[in-house]
Amino acid sequence: MIDNTVFENKLAAYYTLGCKLNFAETSTIGKTLAAQGIRKVRNGEKADICVINTCSVTELADKKCRQAIRRISKQHPGAYMVVTGCYAQLKPEEVASIEGVDLVLGAEQKLDIVSYLNDFKKKNEGGAIVASKTKDIKTFSPSCSADDRTRHFLKVQDGCDYFCTYCTIPFARGRSRNGSIASIVKQAEEVASKGGKEIVLTGVNIGDFGRTTGETFLDLIKALDEVEGIVRYRISSIEPNLITDEAIHFVAQSKRFAPHFHIPLQSGNDEVLRLMKRKYDTSLFKHKVSKIKELLPNAFIGVDVIVGTRGETDELFEDARVFIEGLDISQLHVFSYSERPGTQALKIDHSVDPKIKHTRSQQLLDLSERKLHAFYEANIGKEQVVLFEEAKHGDVMHGFTANYIKVEAPYRKDLVNETRRVLLHDFNEDKTALTVTIIE
Template sequence: MKVFFVTFGCKVNTYETGCMAKTFAEKGFTVSDTAEGSDVIVINSCTVTSASDKKVRQSLRKLRHENPDSLIILTGCYPQAFEEEAKKITEADIITGTRNRSEIAGLALNALSSSSRTKEAYIQQYTGHEAFEPMSYDSNERKTRGFIKIQDGCNQFCSYCIIPFARGRIRSKPPEDIASEVTALVKNGYQEIVLVGINLAFYGAEAGLSLTDAVETVSRVEGVKRIRLGSLEPEMISGDDLLKLKNTESFCPQFHLSLQSGCDRTLKAMNRKYTTADYTRLVSSIRNIFPDAAVTTDVMVGFPGETEEDFEESMEFVRKTAFSKIHVFPYSPRSGTKAAAMPDQINSSTKSERAARMTELGHELEREFLRAQVGKTVPVLFEKENCTSFHRGYSPNYTLVKIKREPSIKSLRNSIFYVKIKESMNGFCIGEIIPAEPKG
């Protein structure tokens, strides 16, 4: 039996797909890289915007048309947040949400063994008292970076966001389970561990723990060379946390701090829990403690009520903060959220124009950041080569570094070498390996 997976959305979804694939394999399935000929097709959905829902539905229609005999399972955030809407989708045979992912393979087996196929929905709503669902992923894929989901749920209820309804309240993976999963990944050759979550900075908040406890847990696993963090909410990171991270030798100083807007009036309307002054203090602390840190962010433009003056204020804050990279996206109304019903919705052309201006600023800041890397000597963890001209990998602050590929040099995949950065380009730097023993 074959199973094919389609994944939409964030790194957490990607991780959960990997865990589901492991469960299917344990029940006798072979994970296929194509939908054609697959007995089961699993679509792991995203619902962060209405456009995300549209992509999921389009994928469902296409897959059903091309694979009329396959069992199609729709799972993930979309059916969890919009149960009644999802139940009306005719292309899916089984619909589940974001709970009990380990049961999906069993549901598939039962359906395949049934003499008649009937549409079934298994969506359990959150009560607020759920424990962290046990999931583990010990992939032996030839990759250098292993992702581990250690946190789920969100209590923030930002006015534009549906995710608390799709993921429930905050809950965290126990430290002993983190250690066990990291140990398995290291045995399979992974040197870098990336911790991810729906609201990662809130790790352990319900149990008297903190994100630094998770980082320290990973650092104690023998063989871990690097630890990296996913996206963080700025109000949950303290100076003490930064000092603990500084004392963790394997920690990589890359901080993706979700901003959303550089205008306090807009932040308040978004129901964000910090001000631009709070954000500036945190970034200053990061750069004082980690001089080589990269600070990246997300910026939303065109939020309801955002005036041209508000947007310019956000632009100026972004420019002053000097992010190394920015993910820019125009606000998209999400049914079920407060922002969708707010007055003064911004028209599409204005949102597109503002997104283009903010994106160009982001490119300018990225070029400045990369120019500042020239002359530094940094350890680079090399990844699988994807071209004949260069070896490529990442420094601790996630600068993409390329070195010219000489015919006499074997593959550098999954090895760490010190590289002197010689030149900056658009999106990456060029360097050369300095004479030293490999660190891995």
């Protein structure tokens, strides 16, 4: 039985590291605590409880989490510190030993946080741990968050069954599972009723949607396309083998789905892809890019790439770089391989020197910059619809076209969270956005 009196007049602070899925889940935790009467802290206030939602995609992510926990503990002295997220699930004892931590919640428990807050008394020696084994992470907990711009991030799927050799996410989030189409449509309708205009579909492996409900990702996007009030949807990272040609065809003729795709490649070399145990080859990836460009010539395609994985020789990397350079894509998200305990990649011979990783990463980042610049240049002079965001820097405001081009315009309060047809002009002063003339 929960004693609601312990929540009276309490203030909470929330911190999120990592992916947009984490942000959606932190938002849900915040709403849960707000329903108990716990108010979010304002600037200058000290929190009674701090909730830190962590990431563990790389060793650097773990380090950033530890630093954040210590920093937040100093910012809110005496606050009850709750740590959850992937780092907490994978290394609960390590997290619990960090000074200031009072409670560590695993993946299965984090969205039921109220059940574990019996009091706000600080622990003298190490935090309490409440976490399930990976095989017991089975619950799908709906989550939706709004960022500080105009987008809402809607969780449609969680977990992953792929077990790529370099990845710990299946151990941190459990097996693939999802909500029903009916429940997700209802959430989208709630976003629309509150004035939300753009929704990004998020998850760990969203193309695997339907694993637990017998539905399909194509069924999902068809249903969401009918929700009135939403101007556009964006599909977040989706595996190339799971984005079907039928789904691409549907996006091309849909009312609300943006011509914007984010597809993880990870390597442009088939031998490295086999070492990674990815479920596709470069031929399939190239086909997906070609199909998107055939049906949506002006689509934005972002691509994830990992450099320096075990087994990636100079020759294999160069082959991958040449393949990537030949793809008609818009931008690369480049990650340096980080060895993770318990992964199968550690059994692969030939590790890559950190300096070589850095060099390879810089080569692909330079390539990404050239591709992004060329994509923007190709759109100069075209008309597009922009959803404008709140001002960020003085007298200018920004927004994005459907195909994810960032634009800059003089600030007008009446344009915030509104769509307008614009004419795209040249780059702004720092080359980060295109200037525009509003047509209507």
